[in-house]
Amino acid sequence: MSTNNKEQINSYEAQKVYYTQKIEENPDWELAGIFADKGLSGTSLKKRDNFNKMIAACKRGRIDTILTKSLSRFARNTVDCLETVRMLRARGIGVIFEKENINTLTESNEFLITLFSGFAQAESESLSGNIARGKMMSMQAGNVPFQYKKLLGYREGEDGKPEIDPEEAKTVRRIYRRYLDGCSLSQIQRELEADHVPTARGIQRWSYQVIHNILTNERYIGDALLGKTYVLDCISKEVRKNNGERPQYYVENNHPAIIPREWFQRVKEEMTRRASKRKVMQRHGKTELGKYSAKYALSELLVCGECGTPYKRCTWARNGKKRIVWRCVSRLEFGTKYCHSSPTLDEEKLHQAILEALNEFAQADSEVKEDMLNFTRLVWAGQEADGTSLISLKQRLGDITAEQALLLDRVLENMNDPDLNAQLKALMDEKQAVQEQIQAMEQEAAQSENRMSRMAELREWMAKLGVNTEYNDEQVRMAVERITVVDIETIHIKFRYPGLEIDKKLN
Numbered sequence: 001m002s003t004n005n006k007e008q009i010n011s012y013e014a015q016k017v018y019y020t021q022k023i024e025e026n027p028d029w030e031l032a033g034i035f036a037d038k039g040l041s042g043t044s045l046k047k048r049d050n051f052n053k054m055i056a057a058c059k060r061g062r063i064d065t066i067l068t069k070s071l072s073r074f075a076r077n078t079v080d081c082l083e084t085v086r087m088l089r090a091r092g093i094g095v096i097f098e099k100e101n102i103n104t105l106t107e108s109n110e111f112l113i114t115l116f117s118g119f120a121q122a123e124s125e126s127l128s129g130n131i132a133r134g135k136m137m138s139m140q141a142g143n144v145p146f147q148y149k150k151l152l153g154y155r156e157g158e159d160g161k162p163e164i165d166p167e168e169a170k171t172v173r174r175i176y177r178r179y180l181d182g183c184s185l186s187q188i189q190r191e192l193e194a195d196h197v198p199t200a201r202g203i204q205r206w207s208y209q210v211i212h213n214i215l216t217n218e219r220y221i222g223d224a225l226l227g228k229t230y231v232l233d234c235i236s237k238e239v240r241k242n243n244g245e246r247p248q249y250y251v252e253n254n255h256p257a258i259i260p261r262e263w264f265q266r267v268k269e270e271m272t273r274r275a276s277k278r279k280v281m282q283r284h285g286k287t288e289l290g291k292y293s294a295k296y297a298l299s300e301l302l303v304c305g306e307c308g309t310p311y312k313r314c315t316w317a318r319n320g321k322k323r324i325v326w327r328c329v330s331r332l333e334f335g336t337k338y339c340h341s342s343p344t345l346d347e348e349k350l351h352q353a354i355l356e357a358l359n360e361f362a363q364a365d366s367e368v369k370e371d372m373l374n375f376t377r378l379v380w381a382g383q384e385a386d387g388t389s390l391i392s393l394k395q396r397l398g399d400i401t402a403e404q405a406l407l408l409d410r411v412l413e414n415m416n417d418p419d420l421n422a423q424l425k426a427l428m429d430e431k432q433a434v435q436e437q438i439q440a441m442e443q444e445a446a447q448s449e450n451r452m453s454r455m456a457e458l459r460e461w462m463a464k465l466g467v468n469t470e471y472n473d474e475q476v477r478m479a480v481e482r483i484t485v486v487d488i489e490t491i492h493i494k495f496r497y498p499g500l501e502i503d504k505k506l507n
Contacts, residue, residue, distance in 0.1 A: 032057060032062055032063045033054070033057065033063075035050040035051060035053060035054035036050055037049065037050045037051055054066070055084065055088075058088055058091065058093050059091070063093060064092070064093055064094075065093065065094050065095075065096065066088070066093065066094070066095040066096065067096050067098070068095065068096065068097055068098070069097075069098055069099060070097060070098065070099035070100065071097045071099070071100050071102070074095065074097065085104045088104065089104055089105060092105075144224040144226065144251055144254050144255070146162050146255075148162075149200065149201065150200055150201070151200060151217075151219060152168050152171060152172055152199065152200035152214060153165055153168045153169045153171070153172040153200075153220065153258050154168075154219075154255070154258075155168075161255065162255045162256070163256065164256050164258060168200070169258045171192070171197055172214060172220055172258050172259065173258065173259060174192075175188055175192075175211060175214050175215065176214075176215065176220075176259050176263050176264075176267060177263075178191065179215055179267055179270065180263065180266060180267065180270065181474055181477060181478075182297065182300070182473070182474070182477040184295075185208045185211050185212060186208065187295075188206075188211055189206045189207070189208065189211060192206050192211075193205065193206055215267050215271070216267075216268075216271075218250075218264070219255075220257065220258045220259050220264065221257045221258075221259060221260070221261045221264045222252070222253050222254060222255055222256060222257035223250065223251060223252050223253065223254060224250070224251045224254050224255075225248060225249075225250050225251075226248060226249040226250075226251065227242050227247060227248035227249060228241070228242055228248070229241055229242055296313055296473065297473040297474075297476040297477045297480075298311065298313070298326065298350070298476070298483070299311075299312070299313065300477075301476065301477075301480055301481075301482055301483050302326060302350075302483045302485065303482065303483070303484055303485070304328040304330065304331075304339060304342045304484075304485055305342075305484045305485050305486050305487075305492070306328075306339050306340065306341060306342050307328065307330050307338055307339040307342065309328050309329050309330040309339065310329055311326040311327060311328055311329065311345070311485065312326065312327055312328075312329050312332060313325075313326055313347070314326070314327050314332070323346070324346075324347040324348070325344050325345060325346055325347060326344070326345045326347060326350060327342075327344050327345075328342035328485075330342070342485065343485065343487060343488035344488075345485065345488070345491075345506065346506075349506040349507065350491070350506060351471035352471070352506075352507070353491060353504040353505065353506050353507070354471065354476060354480070354483070354491075354493065354504070355468060355470070355471045356504060357493050357502055357504050358468065358475060358476070358479060359467045359468065360502075361479070361495070361500075362467050362468075363467065393434055393437055393438050393441070394438060396434055397431065397434050397435065397438065400427060400430060400431045400434065401431070403427060404424070404427050404428065404431065407420065407423060407424050407427060408424065411424055478496075479495055479496060480493060480494070480495060480496065481494045481495060481496045482494045486503070488506075489505055489506055490503055490504070490505055490506070491503070491504055491506065
């Protein structure tokens with residue numbers, strides 16, 4: 001038990017003893033009850049259960065006078081205090097504040113009540129401000145709090161520091177892996193619930209928001225962003241998201257990581273890609289191209305060679321027989337107005353052609369696959385920065401900032417000097433250019449880490465790739481970047497590896 005909790009309990013017990021003695025000292029009083037809440041600030045009535053029970057007893061006529069040691073024990077919110085006192089006085093019930101020597105049934109005492117309750121509220125606001133400053137100093141020092149009951153994958157170690165919970169960490173990695181495999185949040189939710197996987201709170205019911213929070217929580221890469229939310233004030237206790245109103249602090253490598261940084265970055269990129277899918281005109285509202293679909297891989301990959309519009313899976317029913325086909329969305333919505341000759345493709349033939357292409361790739365010699373991997377690595381390496389040192393750029397930025405400060409002092413002394421103003425503008429322009437270079441290089445460094453991660457995945461996937469007898473959406477997502485419908489008999493498959501593109505016939 002903490003020291004604060006002990007003090008709260010001792011204070012609570014002391015209040016009970018105090019009021020019991022007061023009743024004994026006044027034999028003409030009849031005790032209706034002792035109402036005290038443990039360890040609450042008194043700035044809000046919502047969670048003061050015993051206080052609310054006392055008010056309810058007053059409304060039922062069980063209490064005619066309330067004795068309280070001081071006004072701050074009654075309420076530390078001026079509005080709540082006055083409203084409660086007025087309500088009780090309207091019912092003929094008085095409140096006696098011993099320390100302040102106030103009886104609320106005397107009308108002249110309302111000013112004093114307002115005054116003293118204002119003091120009590122100000123005291124709470126001061127304490128709240130001290131606590132907020134203490135938390136801010138703690139964040140500045142890099143102290144990271146952990147709520148283990150709400151954070152899947154971690155538990156408190158013997159040394160008091162966070163350590164990885166192996167079983168829960170498997171669930172976290174599974175969620176990231178499935179999302180990068182192309183699954184939607186709803187698919188991941190169904191899989192977890194079907195396998196009876198528990199959440200951090202131990203329940204087996206998942207929500208989209210919980211899964212989304214796991215996918216966007218920097219704690220899983222060993223970092224911590226402090227100051228995500230803040231309490232507006234000690235009276236309303238409203239918690240708001242910090243959108244720049246208060247300082248935030250980012251602590252790197254604070255605890256063991258469950259997932260690689262590359263996975264975290266790729267999830268962010270994939271979320272952005274899914275959210276930024278453009279919408280097209282819709283005539284009947286039957287289809288929505290701006291919404292990511294994880295149900296079928298071809299919904300993301302298959303496009304019309306004539307108009308560039310994605311294809312959509314449809315069910316045809318003729319003569320009592322159902323047939324699954326894929327059709328150009330533009331043709332579905334607008335007929336031949338924009339797309340004149342896009343063919344309708346039978347799903348079974350389409351799957352067979354893609355499967356054959358994957359199997360041809362799987363049967364390639366190991367040397368051919370290694371050459372493809374090396375070529376991919378060289379292409380990606382060609383996208384790296386031009387060799388400019390990030391350290392030298394940051395050093396130059398520091399020099400510019402120092403020069404800018406000195407030059408600004410001279411400009412302030414000679415506001416009308418055109419040469420000084422021109423030098424200051426040139427320096428500010430250079431500073432902005434250097435800042436943009438630094439930002440671009442930091443983004444490129446993150447992308448480079450992603451490429452290394454993808455190369456490792458490609459190598460692992462190629463090693464496991466075998467000849468399949470059935471079409472598999474996950475295999476297609478992993479290997480294929482785009483499939484273009486050339487005509488009713490031909491599709492053009494572009495793999496995720498630079499330079500690997502083939503045409504396949506639909507038999």
